[in-house]
Amino acid sequence: MGKQVSLFVTCMVDQLFPKVGMAMADVLERLGYGIDFPENQTCCGQPAYNSGYRAEARTVARHFLKTFEASQTIVVPSGSCTAMVTHHFKELFQKEPETLALVHAMEKKVYEFATFLTDVAGVEDVGARMEDVVTFHDGCHALRELGIQSAPRRLLAHVKGLELREMVPAEECCGFGGTFAVKFAELSGAMARTKIEAIVGTGAHTVVSLDPSCLMQIQGALSRAGLNVRTMHLAEVLASR
Amino acid sequence: MSVEFDRKIHDTLADANLQLAIYTATGRLKEKRIEVTADNVLPDYQELRTQANALKKHAIDNLDHYLEEFERNVEGYGGKVVYCKDATEVSDFVLDLAKRRGSKLIVKSKSMTTEEVDLNERLEHHGLESVETDLGEYILQLAHEKPYHIVAPALHKTRYDVADIFTKELHVARETVPEKLTLIARGVLREKFLKADIGISGANFLIADSGAVAIIENEGNARLTTSAPKIHIAVAGIEKVIPRARDLAVFLKLLARSATGQLLSVYTSFLAGPRRPGEVDGPEEFYVVLLDNGRTKLLPDRSKRESLYCIRCGACLNACPVYRKIGGHSFPWVYSGPIGAIITPQFMGVSHEPALPFASSLCGACGEVCPVKIDIPKVLLELRSDVKKSEAREGQNRVEKLGFRIFAWVMTHPRVYELAGRMAASMAPAGDGKWIKSVPAPMSVGPLKAWLSERDLPPSPSRSFREMWRHR
Amino acid sequence: MSRDNILHKVRTALGRSAGQAVADVPPVRLRVPEAAMEDRIALMMARVEALAGKAARVPTMDAAREFVAAAIAGKTAVASNAPYLEECGVAGLPGVRTGIREVGELTAVCAQVDIGITSADYALSDTGTLVMIAGPAESRLVSLLPPAHIAVVPRERILTGLDELFTILPNPAAQTSSMVLITGPSRTADIEQILVRGVHGPGQVTVVIVG
Numbered sequence: 001m002g003k004q005v006s007l008f009v010t011c012m013v014d015q016l017f018p019k020v021g022m023a024m025a026d027v028l029e030r031l032g033y034g035i036d037f038p039e040n041q042t043c044c045g046q047p048a049y050n051s052g053y054r055a056e057a058r059t060v061a062r063h064f065l066k067t068f069e070a071s072q073t074i075v076v077p078s079g080s081c082t083a084m085v086t087h088h089f090k091e092l093f094q095k096e097p098e099t100l101a102l103v104h105a106m107e108k109k110v111y112e113f114a115t116f117l118t119d120v121a122g123v124e125d126v127g128a129r130m131e132d133v134v135t136f137h138d139g140c141h142a143l144r145e146l147g148i149q150s151a152p153r154r155l156l157a158h159v160k161g162l163e164l165r166e167m168v169p170a171e172e173c174c175g176f177g178g179t180f181a182v183k184f185a186e187l188s189g190a191m192a193r194t195k196i197e198a199i200v201g202t203g204a205h206t207v208v209s210l211d212p213s214c215l216m217q218i219q220g221a222l223s224r225a226g227l228n229v230r231t232m233h234l235a236e237v238l239a240s241r
Numbered sequence: 242m243s244v245e246f247d248r249k250i251h252d253t254l255a256d257a258n259l260q261l262a263i264y265t266a267t268g269r270l271k272e273k274r275i276e277v278t279a280d281n282v283l284p285d286y287q288e289l290r291t292q293a294n295a296l297k298k299h300a301i302d303n304l305d306h307y308l309e310e311f312e313r314n315v316e317g318y319g320g321k322v323v324y325c326k327d328a329t330e331v332s333d334f335v336l337d338l339a340k341r342r343g344s345k346l347i348v349k350s351k352s353m354t355t356e357e358v359d360l361n362e363r364l365e366h367h368g369l370e371s372v373e374t375d376l377g378e379y380i381l382q383l384a385h386e387k388p389y390h391i392v393a394p395a396l397h398k399t400r401y402d403v404a405d406i407f408t409k410e411l412h413v414a415r416e417t418v419p420e421k422l423t424l425i426a427r428g429v430l431r432e433k434f435l436k437a438d439i440g441i442s443g444a445n446f447l448i449a450d451s452g453a454v455a456i457i458e459n460e461g462n463a464r465l466t467t468s469a470p471k472i473h474i475a476v477a478g479i480e481k482v483i484p485r486a487r488d489l490a491v492f493l494k495l496l497a498r499s500a501t502g503q504l505l506s507v508y509t510s511f512l513a514g515p516r517r518p519g520e521v522d523g524p525e526e527f528y529v530v531l532l533d534n535g536r537t538k539l540l541p542d543r544s545k546r547e548s549l550y551c552i553r554c555g556a557c558l559n560a561c562p563v564y565r566k567i568g569g570h571s572f573p574w575v576y577s578g579p580i581g582a583i584i585t586p587q588f589m590g591v592s593h594e595p596a597l598p599f600a601s602s603l604c605g606a607c608g609e610v611c612p613v614k615i616d617i618p619k620v621l622l623e624l625r626s627d628v629k630k631s632e633a634r635e636g637q638n639r640v641e642k643l644g645f646r647i648f649a650w651v652m653t654h655p656r657v658y659e660l661a662g663r664m665a666a667s668m669a670p671a672g673d674g675k676w677i678k679s680v681p682a683p684m685s686v687g688p689l690k691a692w693l694s695e696r697d698l699p700p701s702p703s704r705s706f707r708e709m710w711r712h713r
Numbered sequence: 714m715s716r717d718n719i720l721h722k723v724r725t726a727l728g729r730s731a732g733q734a735v736a737d738v739p740p741v742r743l744r745v746p747e748a749a750m751e752d753r754i755a756l757m758m759a760r761v762e763a764l765a766g767k768a769a770r771v772p773t774m775d776a777a778r779e780f781v782a783a784a785i786a787g788k789t790a791v792a793s794n795a796p797y798l799e800e801c802g803v804a805g806l807p808g809v810r811t812g813i814r815e816v817g818e819l820t821a822v823c824a825q826v827d828i829g830i831t832s833a834d835y836a837l838s839d840t841g842t843l844v845m846i847a848g849p850a851e852s853r854l855v856s857l858l859p860p861a862h863i864a865v866v867p868r869e870r871i872l873t874g875l876d877e878l879f880t881i882l883p884n885p886a887a888q889t890s891s892m893v894l895i896t897g898p899s900r901t902a903d904i905e906q907i908l909v910r911g912v913h914g915p916g917q918v919t920v921v922i923v924g
Contacts, residue, residue, distance in 0.1 A: 009706050011652075015662045016699050018706035025710075037710050042652040048645050050603065052625030056649035063653040091622075144605035169268075173562045177602025182691035183242075184600055189695025190254050190566050191602070220696030223676040266906050295739035303735040305723045318886060326715040376912060377903035395903050403904055419904040423912055430913065435824060451886035461857060461899040461914025468853040468891070469820065479719070484738045486886065487879040491741055494875065501902075504760075504840045508914065509894040513886035521794075521852040522816045523890050533719045540726035 004034040006071035008064075008110070010081045011043040012212045020212060023239035024077045024113055027128075031121055040067040044084040049092070050178040058092045065089075065102050073120070074110045077235050079142025079210045080178075082112040087145050112142060114210055114234055118151040125158035130240040133163045134232075135204035137195070137218060139211035140173050152210060152234055159237060165202040172198070176217035192221035199229060207231045242596030249571040250600075259397060263568045266396045271559040273502020274610065283498070292491045294614040297550035300449075300482050304540070307449040307482045308531065314452025318514030320527035327534050328358035331476065334530060335360070335441070336367050342472065344369070344438035348430075350456070350463035351375040352443025353391060353553060354476050354532055356575045360441070371441070372433045374462035376426055383410040389569035390577065392500045392555035397568060430462070440466035440524070444477035445552065446492060447529065450485045453513035454529060457496060457506045464508050473512070473524040479531050480549040486511070492552065495612035499554040535588040545620050548583050550613040557607035557617060563600060573597065579607035583620045591628045592635075598624035662705055669701035676700060743876040753838040753871045754922055760841025764897030765910065766918040768841075774801040777865050777923045781830065782806050784863060784919065788827040791819075791859065795832035795850040801923070803830060803865055823858035829915065831856050833866045835882075836920070839874035840896055843920065847891035856895060862915040868924035 005028060009021040025035050045060030064085065068074055076082045086107045093099040117123055136156065142148040156164050175181065175191025182188075195218060199207055207222075209215050212233060219231040253259060278286045300307055312322040325331045338344070347364060349355065349371055361382065364371040373382040377394035381387070383406050388394035395403070404417045407425055416422055442463055444454035454475045456463045467473045483492065489511075497503040516523035539549055558564045558578030569577035573594045574585045582597050591598075598621050607617040632638045651658050668684075670677055676697035680689060692698060704712075724730065748756075758768035771777045781803045792811040798804040804811040809830065813819045823829060831851055835844035843864050847853050856862050872878055885892045899914030910916040 011658075014706040015666070016702065018702050018704060018709050021706040022709055022713075037707070039707065040655045042655055042658045045649075045652070048648060050622070050625070051641075051645060052598075052622075052627075052629035053642070053645040053649075054626050054629075056645045059649040060652045088622075091619075140602070140604035140606075144609055171606075173602050173604035173606070175562070175602055177604070179688075180599065180602045182688040183596070184250070185691040185694050186254055187250060187563065187566055187600070188602070191562050192696060194562075194566075216699055217696065220676065220692070220698065223697035224678070224695070262905075269906055292739065292741060296741070299736070299739050302727060303729070304727060305720050305729055305731075306733070306735045308720065308723070314886070318890065322716075324716040324719045326719060330715060374913070375903070376901045380903070393903065393906070396906075398904070400904055400907075419907045420909050422904060423901060423909045427912055431824075434913075435820065448886075451884065453886045459899065460901050460912040462912070464853070464857050464893065465913055468857065479723070485741075485883075487743065487883050488738075488741055490743055490875045490879045503896075505842060505894065505896040507895065507897050507899055509896075511885055511892040511894075512890060514890050517848075517890045519849040520847050520890060521814055521819055522854050523847060527890075531719070533715070533722070537719065537722035537726055540723060 003032050004036070005073045005075050006068060007035060007037045008041055008068065008074050008076045008081070009037070010076065010078045010212065012216070013077055016216070017212050017233065020077050020233040020235050023233065024075065024235040026239045027126055027235060028075065031123060031126065038067050038071065044081045046080060046084045047178060049084065049088060054092060061089050061092055062099065065099070065106060068106065069102070072109060075113055075116045076110060077113045077210070077233060078212055079112050079139045079146055079148060080213060082110055083141040083145040085110045112146055112148060112210060114152040114155055115146070115148055118154060124154045126155070126238050128158070128238045128240050129160040130237055131161035132206050133165060133204045134206040134208050134237070135165050135167050135199055135202040137167070137174065137207055137209040137214055138171055139209055139214045142210050143171060148210065155234065155238060156208065159240070162237070165204050167198040167202055169198060174214045174217045176213045178213070181217060188217070189221070192217055193225070196221050196225060196227065200227065205229060208234055208237055210234050243594055246571065246573065246594055246596055250567045253568050253571050254566060259568065260566070262397055262399070264565050266393060267559040267565045270393070270501060270555070274499055274556055274559065277498045277502050277504060283494070289491055289495055290612055290614050293495055293612055294550065296483060296488050296491060297613050298547070300484055301480060301540070301546060301549050304479065304482065307484060308479060310449040311447055311452060311482055314450065315514065315529055316452070318452050320452065320514040320529060323528055323530045325530050325532050328363070331358050331530055331532060332360060332363035335364060335474065336369070338472070339369055339439060342438065344472070346433065346437045347371040347439045347441055348433050348437040348466050348470065349373050350440070350442045350458065350466040351378050351394070352441070352476055353388070353575060354443055354478050355441065356388060358532065358534060360476070372430065374430050374434065374466055375458070375460060376423060379426055379430065380406060383407070387570070387575055390555060390558055391553055397570070434465040434469045437470040439472040439474060440470040441474045441476060442467050444475045444481055444529070445496065446489065447477055447482045448486050448489070449482055451513050453486070453511050455489060456510045456512065457508070459507040461508060464510055467510065467512055468523055471524055472526045472528070474528045474530060476530040476532060479533060479536050496552055496554055499556040499610065499612045539584070539587045544623060545587060547615050548587060548620055550615050551580050552613055554612055556610040556612065560606040560610045562604060562606065563602065579617045583617055583624065586624050586627070591624065591631050595628045595632070598628060659705070659707065666701040666705070674700055743880050745877045745880055746873050748838070748873050750868060750871070753873060754868055757836055757838040757841055757871055757920070757922065760838065761897070761918070761920050764841055766841065766897050766920060768920050768922070770922045772924070774923060777921055778802040778806065780921055781863060781865065785809070785828050789825065790828040790830055791822050791826045791855055792830040793832065793851045793855045797832040797867060798830065798865060801865060819852060819854055820858070823854040826859050828861045828863060829855040829857070829859035830863045830865070833864045833870065835878060836866050836871045837874050837878060837894070838871050843895040844878060845893045845895060846885070846889045848889055853891055853893070857914055860911060860915055861917040861919070863919045863921065865921045865923060868922055871922070
């Protein structure tokens with residue numbers, strides 16, 4: 001494969017949480033990877049797809065395919081955006097065999113960040129250090145579509161000074177769900193509050209996740225509730241020294 | 242979404258007692274399902290799900306064949322099959338039979354299909370007494386309410402609610418202890434079982450090679466309904482067919498576990514035709530009503546056809562973080578939860594409640610627990626697309642459509658995207674890095690207002706990632 | 714009525730023609746585990762008790778009769794017409810109504826007595842289940858109407874589970890209009906999820922294993 005990766009940071013990280021992208025790049029560079037950032041990248045198209053606008057989603061998906069066609073390996077700091085490419089792009093192009101072939105090729109090249117580290121780079125200890133008590137939130141796309149559960153935990157287990165406490169109940173949706181968060185705001189808020197009850201129950205100071213959208217929902221709810229708990233993306237934890 | 246849907250959701254969220262009742266009851270059922278399907282308890286669980294899915298797929302893909310086989314075998318054992326296209330034909334059949342036999346009293350065991358066609362209301366309108374015998378359904382019948390949950394119909398009622406209902410409708414002394422309330426119902430219903438002329442049941446499975454119906458229950462009311470009266474009518478959707486009796490070895494291992502966390506429900510009845518020579522008891526007449534009521538509308542769509550695989554276990558309701566907040570009565574039809582969300586638009590048309598497929602965070606918990614592996618999130622996504630196509634045809638929601646067209650255009654023009662990002666950041670309230678609690682009134686519209694109604698907003702960073710990357 | 718119409722709609726939707734053949738049903742692998750009789754008995758009893766039923770094991774048919782006699786002392790009972798109950802002498806116990814072959818009488822008796830006594834056609838040890846097949850031997854109501862049920866079962870009839878049941882009995886409909894699997898006492902949790910036993914079916918179930 002050669003040690004070169006392309007970053008797909010996602011529109012949310014690009015515009016709202018740029019430090020997550022920088023942290024991810026930092027970790028990868030320390031592991032000896034050369035990094036490029038294809039400048040034409042924008043979005044995976046998920047908002048349109050989830051809202052039922054498939055033609056518009058196709059347009060954005062084609063742009064993604066074009067932007068990354070020369071990349072061999074693409075790393076993404078988001079479970080939902082990775083799943084959009086690897087699981088849902090094909091639904092959009094069932095009637096376009098040529099594009100579908102490109103999609104199948106792309107599916108093999110795109111990796112969620114934690115999975116890339118454990119499965120491709122083959123590392124669990126990236127030399128990180130962070131004195132803190134954290135809990136981990138499994139984003140639904142990462143958990144159920146990508147089957148990611150142990151990889152982030154193995155990575156966190158090697159962060160010096162870090163204590164990980166599991167939420168009870170675990171594996172419950174934070175309530176973001178894309179446009180669901182604003183279309184059904186009251187319901188989304190109620191789901192977020194149930195999630196933060198579970199978080200508070202762990203006594204953790206920091207919530208870690210693979211998904212910026214979940215982190216935005218959770219942090220937004222924590223902040224509204226006046227709670228002194230912060231959120232961090234896994235990449236930011238792993239970049240800590 | 243419709244005003245009605247919005248209001249029902251809001252009212253349920255605002256009712257703290259109801260929130261606790263729903264969350265606790267579904268939580269318990271959810272935990273029990275997990276216990277009895279764990280690797281060390283049921284190592285074959287995933288294999289059974291795959292088999293169940295394959296059996297249902299085969300049965301549905303060849304439905305006409307199995308319906309005819311079922312019919313032949315029912316008739317071979319002395320029963321009769323009655324195909325009904327809708328609610329009216331079902332009640333017409335029952336009313337006609339009741340008239341010919343001089344029947345007055347009907348006992349009913351739990352059947353979502355009969356709820357679907359409002360059978361009790363129709364029968365009572367024509368002067369018959371039709372009594373629900375499942376405790377939860379009986380309570381609801383007295384309260385004139387629809388089921389709250391596919392498996393636990395009175396989940397939303399406290400013992401005090403039940404006490405109120407019994408005191409008012411049965412004119413008994415007020416009693417709030419659940420065991421005693423149950424005894425009251427038992428006493429009333431026992432008499433009905435023994436006097437009833439007709440017993441109407443549902444059917445969990447229609448077994449083609451046997452001409453048999455399989456009925457699963459815990460109370461014994463379905464056994465009594467189908468054994469004491471002289472006439473038994475089983476009402477079931479055409480999709481309930483499975484090919485062979487031995488296929489029950491797969492389905493029975495999944496159904497009770499998925500529904501209530503039991504290994505098997507207390508009673509599983511396998512009923513084939515009326516009483517045979519040599520048998521002392523059992524009905525003299527046996528009918529199976531096969532209901533369409535729109536199921537044939539779901540069949541043509543190959544990508545959504547799997548919606549018909551459902552065995553009505555309710556596991557998706559218990560797993561669903563949305564159902565666990567909004568409860569069964571927020572849904573527009575008798576079927577609630579994730580399964581309700583996918584079949585309602587297909588039966589009623591997407592315009593019936595266009596917001597319904599969107600009332601989901603697509604977390605996927607439902608698909609994960611479905612014993613027959615219906616990919617509920619996939620069907621929801623397709624229904625969302627169907628809704629938008631319908632709206633486009635009707636010229637509705639033009640602003641939203643335009644919004645997403647602009648979204649697609651911006652996202653395929655990186656320089657525009659970058660410019661738009663910078664503009665949005667510059668309009669954001671001046672930050673101190675803290676999350677934002679509110680924005681000036683003119684800005685507080687649409688999605689921004691909706692977001693801020695429940696949570697704080699992240700502050701805009703001074704530079705985007707790509708700006709940081711360029712300057713590293 | 715709507716038969717042809719509905720079948721036509723189904724065929725059109727599926728792209729099938731009338732009488733068109735179907736592919737083979739996907740295979741269902743029925744696995745019958747090797748399980749020694751002693752293990753099956755022990756498991757059956759454990760499962761029955763876990764369901765709040767009672768399980769007893771007696772060495773002989775005489776002992777079975779004695780057990781039942783003690784269990785029904787001071788109470789009224791009806792026994793099914795199972796030959797096994799006859800052989801054990803259970804059917805002949807004083808105060809036990811049996812030999813009823815008319816449905817009106819059977820219903821009235823079952824509705825009045827305290828205990829219904831049956832044998833069972835099979836038992837499924839992995840779930841603590843009794844398999845009751847309606848016929849000249851067993852009726853439906855004896856194990857259903859009385860508030861208590863005692864089943865006297867010779868150990869040979871204990872199978873490992875559903876897979877074995879459907880292996881030896883793949884076509885129950887050929888034999889009976891009613892096969893009922895009974896797994897524990899009648900119950901409901903419809904009021905506040907609180908478990909209440911003995912709703913419509915028997916609230917007390919006793920399984921007596923003979924041998």
